[in-house]
Every structure is written in structure tokens, then in C-alpha cells.
Amino acid sequence: xxxxxxxxxxxxxxVVGLAAFVGTVIHLIQSPKGTLGFPIxxxxxxxVMHFGAIVHLSSDYFHQHSPFLASIGxxxxxVAKGLQVSTIGYVAMALGxxxxxxxxxxxxxxxxRQHYPARFLRLAERSMLLxxxxxxxxxxxxxxxxxxxxxxAVVFSSRSLLPIALCFALLRRVxxxxxxxxxxxxxxxxxxxxxxxxxxxxxxxxxxxxIFIGCFWLALVGRRLGVGxxxxxxxxxxxxxxxxxxxxxxxxxxxxxxxxxxTSTFEERLDGLxxxxxxxxxxxxxxxxxxxxxDARLNQNFFVGMAVEKLEYQPDTYENGxxxxxxxxxxxxxxxxxxxPERGGSEFITRHTGYQASGNTTYGIGPFFESYVNFGTxxxxxxxxxxxxxxxWIDLRCYRAMVTGRMTEAVPLAVGALALVQPLAPFSAxxxxxxxxxxxxxxxAKMLERYLxxxxxxxxQARSRLS
Numbered sequence: 001x002x003x004x005x006x007x008x009x010x011x012x013x014x015v016v017g018l019a020a021f022v023g024t025v026i027h028l029i030q031s032p033k034g035t036l037g038f039p040i041x042x043x044x045x046x047x048v049m050h051f052g053a054i055v056h057l058s059s060d061y062f063h064q065h066s067p068f069l070a071s072i073g074x075x076x077x078x079v080a081k082g083l084q085v086s087t088i089g090y091v092a093m094a095l096g097x098x099x100x101x102x103x104x105x106x107x108x109x110x111x112x113r114q115h116y117p118a119r120f121l122r123l124a125e126r127s128m129l130l131x132x133x134x135x136x137x138x139x140x141x142x143x144x145x146x147x148x149x150x151x152x153a154v155v156f157s158s159r160s161l162l163p164i165a166l167c168f169a170l171l172r173r174v175x176x177x178x179x180x181x182x183x184x185x186x187x188x189x190x191x192x193x194x195x196x197x198x199x200x201x202x203x204x205x206x207x208x209x210x211i212f213i214g215c216f217w218l219a220l221v222g223r224r225l226g227v228g229x230x231x232x233x234x235x236x237x238x239x240x241x242x243x244x245x246x247x248x249x250x251x252x253x254x255x256x257x258x259x260x261x262x263t264s265t266f267e268e269r270l271d272g273l274x275x276x277x278x279x280x281x282x283x284x285x286x287x288x289x290x291x292x293x294x295d296a297r298l299n300q301n302f303f304v305g306m307a308v309e310k311l312e313y314q315p316d317t318y319e320n321g322x323x324x325x326x327x328x329x330x331x332x333x334x335x336x337x338x339x340x341p342e343r344g345g346s347e348f349i350t351r352h353t354g355y356q357a358s359g360n361t362t363y364g365i366g367p368f369f370e371s372y373v374n375f376g377t378x379x380x381x382x383x384x385x386x387x388x389x390x391x392x393w394i395d396l397r398c399y400r401a402m403v404t405g406r407m408t409e410a411v412p413l414a415v416g417a418l419a420l421v422q423p424l425a426p427f428s429a430x431x432x433x434x435x436x437x438x439x440x441x442x443x444x445a446k447m448l449e450r451y452l453x454x455x456x457x458x459x460x461q462a463r464s465r466l467s
Contacts, residue, residue, distance in 0.1 A: 002084070006056070006075075006076045006077045006079065006080035007056065007057055007059070007076070007080075009080040009083070009084060010053050010054075010056055010057055010076075010079060010080050010083055011057055013080075013083045013084050013086075013087040014051065014053065014054060014057075014083070014087075016087050016091065017047065017050070017051075017083075017086075017087040017090045017091075018047075020087075020090050020091045020093075020094040021043055021044070021047055021090070021094070022231065023094060024039065024040070024043060024093075024094045024097055024098075025040055025227075025230065025231065025234065026227050026231075027097070027098060027101065028040060028097070028101075028219065028222075029218075029219070029222035029223060029227060029230055030223070030227070031101055032108045033101060033108065033109070033396060033399075034108075034109055034110075034396070034399040034400070034403070035219045035222075035395055035396075035399060036167075036216055036219050036220075036395055036398055036399050036402070036414070036417075037212075037215035037216045037217075037218055037219030037220075037395075038212075038215070038216075038391050038392075038394060038395040038398070038414075038417040038420070039093075039097045039388060039391045039392045039395055040215040040218065040219065041208075041211050041212045041214075041215040041216075041417075041421045042093070042387075042388065042391045042420055042421055042423075043090070043093060043094070043097075043388075044211055044215060044234070044238070045208055045211055045421050045422075045423035046090065046093075046366070046367070046368075046423045047090075047238075048211075048238065048241060048242070048245075048298060048423070049298055049300050049364075049366065049423045049424055050083070050086050050090075050298070050299065050300050050301055050368075051298065051299075052294045052295050052297070052298035052299030052300075052301075053079050053080075053082075053083045053299050053301045054294075055291045055294055055295050055299070056076050056079050056080075056295075058285070061291055061295075063292070063295050065288070065292075066292040066295075066296070068292075068296065069292060069295060069296055072302070072306075072355050073306070073354070073355060074302040074303075074305060074306050077305070078302050078305035078306050078308075078309060079299065079301050079302050079305055080305065081304075081305040081308045081309065082300075082301035082302055082303065082304030082305025082306070082307075082308060083301040083304075083305070085304050085305075085308060085368055085372050085377060085380055086300070086301050086304055086368040088377060088380055088381055089367065089368045089371060089380040089381065089383075089384035090368075090384070092380070092381040092382070092384040092385040092388070093384045093385065093387065093388035094388070095385055095388075096384070096385035096386065096387070096388035096389035096392065097388050097389070097391070097392045099385075099389065100388075100389045100392035100393050100396070101392060101396075109399065109400055109403045109404075110403070111175050111403050113175060113176060116175070116176070116405065116454075117454070117457070117458075117461075118172075118176050118178060120405065120451075120454055120457045121168070121171060121172050121175070121176060122172065122178075122179065123451045123457070124168055124407050124448075124451050124452050125165060125168040125169050125171075125172050125179065127448050127451045127452070128161060128164060128165035128168050128411070128448075129162070129165040129166075129168075129169070131161055131165075131444055131448070132159070132160075132161030132162030132163070132164065132165040133162055133165070135155070135158035135159045135161055135162070136159045136161075136162045136192075136195075138155070138158075138159075139155065139156060139158075139159045140195060140199050143199075143200070154436050154439060154440055156433075156436075157415070157419065157433055157436040157437040157439075157440045158440045158444075160209075160415045160418050160419065160437055160440075161411075161415065161440070161441075161444060162192070163189070163192065163209045163212060163213055163418060164411060164414045164415055164418070164441075166185055166188060166189055166213055167213060167216045167414065168407075169185050170182075170185060170213070170216060170217050170220060171220070171402065173185065174217075174220040174221055175220075182217075189209075189210060189213050190210075192206050192209055192210070193206035193207055193209075193210060194273075197255075197259075197273060198259070198266070198269045198270070198273065199259075200259065201252070201255055201256040201259040201260065203245075203248060204424070205422075207241065207244075207245070208418075208421045208422060208423070209418065209421075210241075211241070211421060212417075212418050212421050214237055218230055218233060218234065239283075242283065242294075242298070243280075243282075243283055244280075245297070245298065246283065246290050246293045246294055246297075246298075247279070247280040247281065248276070249293040249296075249297055250279070250289055250290070250293055251276040251279050251280075252276075254272075254275075254276070255272050255273065255275075255276045258271075258272035259272065300364070300366055300368070300369065300423075300424065303349060303353055303355075303363075303365070303369055304368050304369045304372060306352075306353035306354065306355065307352045307353050307369060307372055307373050308372065310352060310353055310354055311352070311372075311373065311376070317351075317352070318373060318374060318375065318376070319373050319374040320374060320375070321374050321375065322374070323348075323370055323373075323374060323426065323427065323428065324370070324371075324374055324383065324427055326427070326428045327426070327427030327428045327430065327431045328427075328431065346363050348365060348426070349363045349365065352369075352373045364423070364424020364425060365424065365425075365426050366423055366424045366425070367380075367383065367384055367387060367423075367427065368380055368384070370426055370427055371383040371384060387420075390420070391417065391420050394413050394416060394417045394420075395417065397409070397413055398410050398413040398414050398417065401413065404454070405453070405454025405455075405457075406453060406454065407445065407451075407452035407453065407454075408445040408446065408449055408452045408453045409445075410452075411441045411444060411445040411452060412437075412438050412440075412441030412442045412445055413438075413441070414441070415437040415438070415440060415441035416434050416437045416438045416441065418437065419433035419434040419436075419437040420434060
């Protein structure tokens with residue numbers, strides 16, 4: 001560590017991480033090469049899942065007072081070590097985004113509404129809303145489909161078409177000044193996490209979707225708002241996210257008892273959700289239960305720190321790239337690769353931290369943890385730099401495709417970018433979703449090509465006029 005005091009180390013790396021995020025947001029908003037906010041969404045998701053280390057800056061906070069946190073066996077020093085590694089990876093991500101912008105396309109692209117048929121974007125939005133809504137309802141109505149090897153990954157990824165359709169609605173509103181109002185788009189977007197809550201009482205994936213849509217909107221209006229107001233919007237959005245997350249965590253067990261009851265009706269679930277919302281309270285630094293929830297669920301650093309400490313004593317237990325290779329080759333279907341390894345989860349946490357994680361509880365690992373247990377600090381730096389560079393490359397390609405009206409290219413890229421916003425997933429899960437999303441996006445784009453490619457649309461319109 002840089003400092004003898006863990007509190008000083010935590011403060012230093014929190015400031016460095018925040019500076020890296022703010023610098024990245026400013027760079028992307030002001031970039032003449034354009035952005036759709038995909039890298040901001042990736043970094044914001046990771047920031048939210050690691051900033052909980054802030055509770056350890058208070059000398060009056062003792063996580064050992066929580067039986068659950070005390071049972072994990074970490075210390076404030078563990079948090080400091082983990083945050084140091086996480087922030088190094090975070091800074092590497094900022095560098096990867098900047099380098100990709102610098103060495104990427106050399107020309108500037110701006111949307112020109114004079115040469116963009118309003119009817120084209122209108123039809124593109126409606127077709128995507130129809131298809132995306134269908135798959136979203138299908139997965140909710142038949143969740144067992146997701147358990148089918150290979151096919152389940154494709155069908156499950158298809159529901160991501162709905163948030164991409166909402167991004168199309170934002171394009172139409174911001175670029176053309178027509179269509180659904182922002183509050184209407186926001187209302188539909190809010191239905192996604194609420195529906196997931198009522199169906200499964202699991203919120204994480206839906207909130208990642210909201211982060212993605214919010215950052216997409218911010219990227220579209222960022223220059224118009226100005227850097228100051230854009231950062232303020234991010235701050236307010238992050239506060240709302242933390243407020244909802246912490247309060248939900250405090251009432252989650254009771255709500256899940258209702259939802260996971262096999263005989264529970266829709267009305268009972270609605271009542272359970274209403275009762276949970278009624279117990280929400282403002283965030284307070286003096287509320288010990290809120291601090292415990294913040295430390296337990298939004299402070300992934302203590303797991304990273306425990307991995308650092310374990311590998312210091314057992315350096316022969318590094319993964320040496322095994323889990324990263326499993327992620328890169330996640331596109332191989334399990335029906336072909338029958339012995340395909342499953343990485344992450346409770347067993348992986350136990351192996352690299354010593355904490356006997358319960359198999360009944362879902363534990364995320366995230367890119368910082370996984371990169372470190374493979375190759376140490378340099379592994380974190382290099383892997384995170386490349387991962388962020390990928391998100392920025394997709395961002396640039398997708399922005400160019402949308403500006404030029406080639407939605408057949410934009411849809412697969414956007415759905416793939418959404419799959420990258422999984423701050424606690426192992427690389428095998430991230431890239432499995434990424435590859436499946438690209439396939440789904442490509443197939444749907446080809447099926448709807450007449451509505452999603454501006455050249456095909458123009459040809460169709462010309463034929464209609466001649467006939």
C-alpha cells in the first residue's frame with residue numbers, strides 16, 4: 001500500500017478512481033468523434049459496485065458489528081488493498097478508452113437532421129419496440145427457456161432488444177424532436193426493473209439496463225447540457241441508484257419470501273412490493289443498517305483484498321489465464337464443448353479468498369477480482385485496458401452507424417455493448433452474453449433490414465412512389 005494507514009489509502013484511491021471517471025466522462029462528452037455513452041455505462045456500473053469502501057473512512061464504523069460481515073473475515077486493511085487493485089484497473093480502463101479515441105477514426109461525424117428521414121427512424125423505433133417487447137415478455141412468461149443450453153443464452157439475450165428500442169426512442173426525441181417524451185421513455189424504462197422484481201425479486205440485471213439507457217441519453221445531450229450539468233445529472237442519478245439499492249437490500253428478504261412462494265398471486269406480489277417501498281428511508285451516514293448494506297453489496301473491494309492477501313501467502317494458486325481463456329472462447333456452445341468450465345460464483349470466491357461462501361447465495365467477482373487472481377496487478381491493468389478499449393471501439397462504430405443510418409450494424413453492436421455492462425459477472429458470463437447478443441442483434445437486424453438500413457429504406461420508398 002502507498003500509506004501506512006488503511007483509511008488514508010482508501011481515501012487516496014477513492015479520489016483517484018473518481019478523478020478517472022470524471023475525466024473519462026468529460027473526454028467522451030467533448031470528443032469530436034462522438035459517443036453513445038457505452039464506456040460511461042461500463043465504468044459507472046463498476047464505480048457503483050466498488051465505492052462502498054467509503055464507509056471505512058469513518059473511524060466509528062465497524063463492520064464486525066454485523067454478524068454476516070464479521071463471518072467473511074476481512075479487515076479494513078483488506079478493503080484498502082482491494083481498492084488499490086480495483087482503482088488501478090479502473091485507471092487502466094480510462095486509459096484504454098482515451099487511447100482508442102486517439103487512435104480510432106480520424107474524422108468527425110455529426111448528425112444531420114436535414115438528410116435523415118423522420119419516417120425512417122420512426123419505423124426503426126417501432127419495429128424494435130415490437131420485437132424487443134415480444135422477447136422481454138417471452139422470457140418473463142417462460143423463464144425455463146433460459147435454462148436450455150446455448151438456445152437459452154440466445155433467447156435470454158433477445159430481451160436486450162427492448163432497451164435498445166428505447167435508445168432508438170431517445171434518438172428520435174433528441175435528434176428529431178418528435179416521438180415519445182423523455183418522461184414517457186423513462187416510464188417505460190422503469191417498467192423493466194419493476195417487472196423483474198415482481199417476477200423474480202432480482203434487480204441487478206435490470207438496474208444495469210437502466211444505467212445503460214441513462215448513459216445513452218447523457219451522451220446524446222451531454223454537449224448541449226455542458227460538462228457541469230452532465231456531471232450533476234450523473235451525480236443525481238447515482239444517488240438515486242444507491243438510495244434504491246440500499247433500501248431494497250434492507251427489505252429484500254421479506255419481499256423475496258412473497259415472490260418466491262410458489263402459490264403467490266400477482267396481487268400478493270404487488271402488495272409485497274408496496275409494503276417494501278413504504279419502508280424506504282432517506283440515506284443517512286448514522287444508519288448502521290444502511291452502512292452494513294453499503295459495505296456488503298457495494299464494496300466488492302474486500303473480496304479483491306482478501307484475494308490479494310491469500311495470493312501473497314499462496315502464490316502458486318494463480319489461475320494463470322485459465323478463466324480468461326474460458327471467457328474468450330465462450331462463443332463455443334456447450335452442446336459442442338460439453339466440458340466447458342463454469343467460472344465465478346461461490347466456489348470461485350472460496351478458492352481465492354478462503355471465505356466459505358454459501359452455495360445458496362449469489363456472489364459476483366467482477367473484472368478486477370478475476371484479472372488479479374489470474375495474473376496479479378499487471379494482469380488487472382492490461383485486461384481492464386483491453387476490455388475498456390473494446391467498449392470504446394464498439395461505441396465509436398455504433399455511433400458512426402447510427403449517424404449514417406446503418407441501423408443493421410448499429411443494433412448488433414448496441415446489444416453487444418449492453419452485454420458488457422455486468423460489473424460483477426465473470427468474463428465467461430460477460431463474453432457468453434456478448435457473443436449471443438451479437439448473434440441475436442445480427443439476425444434481427446437482417447430480418448428488419450428494410451426498416452433498419454437507410455439505403456434499403458430509400459429504395460423501398462422510391463419503389464412505392466413509382467408504383
